[in-house]
Amino acid sequence: MPASPENPAAPSPLREKTRPDFDSGEPALRIVDLFSGCGGLTLGAAQAANHAGLALDIRLAVDFEQAAVDVYKENFPKANAVMAPVEDYFDGELSDEITETEVKTRESAGKTHLLFGGPPCQGHSDLNNRTRRDDPKNKLYLKMARAARVLEPSIVLIENVPAVRLDTAGVVKTTFDYLEQLGYEVATATVGIHALGVAQKRRRHVLLASNVDSVDPKKILADLASRADDAAFNLEWAIGDLRSLANPDGYDSPPKASPANVKRMEYLQASGDFDLPNSLRPKCHQDGNHSYKSMYGRLKWTDPAQTITSGFGSIGQGRYMHPGAVRALTAHEAARIQGFPDYFTFGSVTKRADLATMIGNAVPPALMREVGAAVIPSLGVQQDEVSLKIEESTAQTELALVG
Ligand SMILES: C[S@@+](CC[C@H](N)C(=O)[O-])C[C@H]1O[C@@H](n2cnc3c(N)ncnc32)[C@H](O)[C@@H]1O
Known part of the structure; x- marks a missing residue:
């Protein structure tokens, strides 16, 4: 997706003051953002959806910091954004059957195209010493795998610091294997954000999983990870x-x-x-x-x-x-x-x-914008919209007949 001044004289898109209309129209890309912070990943999804001519339907965004949720709601007023621990929505362990709470979460989220999240990463950061790689917060990474089981989204993206690979509990491997068992194609890579059109040297670890045949996570991540830095983004x-x-x-x-x-x-x-x-x-x-x-x-x-x-x-x-x-x-x-x-x-x-x-704490929106651009054309969002409408009208007819 274009982020660059192909014409170097053009003003930076970062100066844009008018918010695109991310909310209206049909069909809509349906997303869930966990550990959502102020919404860096969601903004990237919104930009990619907008570029593809789709609206964004934020079925659920969860963070336990009130100030971050307030900013999220300010920018995505139609979102179902809640201030709560993610564990309140996904309270089962990986090996458990789906819990009552999780059934409710699934029913209210409905069909989800993209599930993404950046679980807290202080414990993995290279800036911290090795012992902090044992931080119990690191287990929150596994909540993304659990959420995938509950919501069965088409695509899962988990973002973190590169050192997450060294976590002593092996959360990346456990998540990788678990998603494969669920039938997803899974890949991981470390991606340089500067090459995606951000004026910052920052590397992020990305796990991408897909249960859509025509989406190849390995290829998408290899493409992102091999992009060359562009000196124009200074x-x-x-x-x-x-x-x-x-x-x-x-x-x-x-x-x-x-x-x-x-x-x-x-x-x-x-x-x-x-x-x-x-x-x-x-x-x-x-x-x-x-x-x-x-x-x-x-x-x-x-x-x-x-x-x-x-x-x-x-x-x-x-x-x-x-x-x-x-x-x-x-x-x-x-x-x-x-x-x-x-x-x-x-x-x-x-x-x-x-x-x-x-x-x-925010994830540069460019990450989800670029991944979104690569996956959205294969998600069949239009067809999903039609089948959701049929389901809705069937449910209404059934209700009317019962009534
Ligand atoms: C790395 S930041 C996420 C940034 C966000 N994805 C973005 O793009 O702006 C991690 C977030 O997780 C939240 N958090 C940490 N533990 C949590 C928990 N158990 N439940 C809900 N939110 C949590 C923090 O408040 C923080 O906003």
Whole structure:
């Protein structure tokens, strides 16, 4: 799908302020998003559906953080988005029969084309030590497999950090094998997000499963993983227009930096350097052998950013100094670097920390947009719409006869 300025003079689609009409029309792509956060994966599905001329019908989106669910609802007002633990909807273990709760979940979701989710991944992150790979949260990955059993969707996508493969409980392998037993074709790959049209170097682990004959997950992931980085997707493209805003509000104003970090940024700005010399780092980083080169660093207009985490507002958390100003990134810039266009709103968020967490946690929409573009033509959404209508009218006729 086009994300790139084929014509480099064209303005970045990230500046688009008018939200496409994702909700109306028929037929509709029916999706379920678990651990949905603010909706990065859903936005990608919406963009792919819109591009294919389909509406988006969000049968269920679940996250247990109220602030994230509020943003999700703001952007997808027709969605059945709920604030709850995913376990409240899928309460069985992999080996269990389908529970009463799960029967209800299946009945209310109905026919599902795409099931996707990004279960929490702190425990898998390379930024954490090995012991955290045992984190019980990692088992939430298996809830995606359980949800596939309950909902029987055509396609399943599970997104996570690359280190999820090293999880000591083997959640990826268990899920892979389980989905195969259910009759899905399954593949995994690590995909570079920059090559998908995002101004960010970030790698994500993707498990893709399909029970549609003409969809080959292996081929789709191999295609995504082999795409070449495109230098056009740099910070100038993503945030160049946000250099000087007349009236910056919370979304456009950086958090206040400590006096020590202001001094560090002033040095980088005046010297033109991108890496802070050891002498200006905190004492514990001064021995010359540290592995924190990017910490306290300045970004370059001509490059993509490093991975955006919830720490993007402080240069002590990574290379987050703005390329041309004595400040860290704003939430607006971080959202753009994650691939959220301006029509996606975070207006309901009242706390800076909530905003930073949900933007840092989000999956760049480009991932689901590109996978969506590859699978949607084979899903037979039109035929499904017709059969749903027949089922509905048969049910109504039966009701009338009973009545
Ligand atoms: C990596 S983020 C998901 C990002 C999201 N897919 C997106 O694209 O924006 C993980 C999310 O899981 C949520 N979460 C963690 N444990 C949960 C649970 N047991 N039930 C529901 N949500 C949970 C967190 O609140 C967080 O928003």
